[in-house]
Amino acid sequence: MPRKTVMPDEDETGxxxxxxxxxxxxxxARVLESRFDDVLARHNLTHAGLIALHHLxxxxxxxxxxxxxCRVTDQTMSRTIERLRRNEFVARAHDPADRRRxxxxxxxxxxxxxxxxxxxxxxxxxxxxxxxxxxxxxxxxLKLIRHASPDR
Numbered sequence: 001m002p003r004k005t006v007m008p009d010e011d012e013t014g015x016x017x018x019x020x021x022x023x024x025x026x027x028x029a030r031v032l033e034s035r036f037d038d039v040l041a042r043h044n045l046t047h048a049g050l051i052a053l054h055h056l057x058x059x060x061x062x063x064x065x066x067x068x069x070c071r072v073t074d075q076t077m078s079r080t081i082e083r084l085r086r087n088e089f090v091a092r093a094h095d096p097a098d099r100r101r102x103x104x105x106x107x108x109x110x111x112x113x114x115x116x117x118x119x120x121x122x123x124x125x126x127x128x129x130x131x132x133x134x135x136x137x138x139x140x141x142l143k144l145i146r147h148a149s150p151d152r
Contacts, residue, residue, distance in 0.1 A: 035126050043113050044087045048072070048080045053089060053106060053114040060105035062095065089113055 016024065033047075040046060045053075048070070055061065055069045067077035081104055084090040089110035095101035106114070123129045131137045 032127060036121065039120050039124065039127065040117060043117060045089075045113060045117060046080075046083070048076070049084050049089070050114070050117055052077070052080050052084060052104075053110055053117075056090065056104060056106040056110070057114060060103050063092070063102040063104055066104055084110065087113075 016027070019027075036047070040050060051070050052066060055066055061069070063077055063081060064074060066081070067074050070077060070080075072080070081090060081092060081102075085092055087109075088107055090104050091107055092102050092104050095103045121127050122134055128134060128137070
């Protein structure tokens with residue numbers, strides 16, 4: 001029968017302060033993602049929709065370029081764009097230079113919902129509003145992701 005392993009300094013209350021940092025990161029990500037799902041749902045958004053809006057904030061893009069930037073398939077992007085279009089966050093039109101291509105642009109409603117989601121992520125006490133130095137924290141996460149990425 002396997003023995004239960006008890007972390008040093010861990011008491012019966014389940015204190016997580018002694019857990020390995022990797023496990024803390026995993027738990028934090030899961031908890032925040034669930035909370036962020038709820039925030040986004042209140043605005044008729046998904047994580048996929050949010051990242052698409054993010055990439056459209058600078059300028060209109062073809063559906064294929066948007067899929068590449070979001071690292072999803074063309075079919076997945078098509079479904080994401082359709083949901084965003086139904087909520088009037090984006091508009092899609094044929095490219096005048098090549099009618100086979102779709103060009104997607106952010107609408108005013110899309111700009112507003114993107115700004116709201118970004119603000120809530122950063123400021124909400126349920127999300128990252130509890131972080132003392134948001135920019136430093138974000139920079140450290142980016143450094144970790146870039147270092148750990150397989151395409152490095």
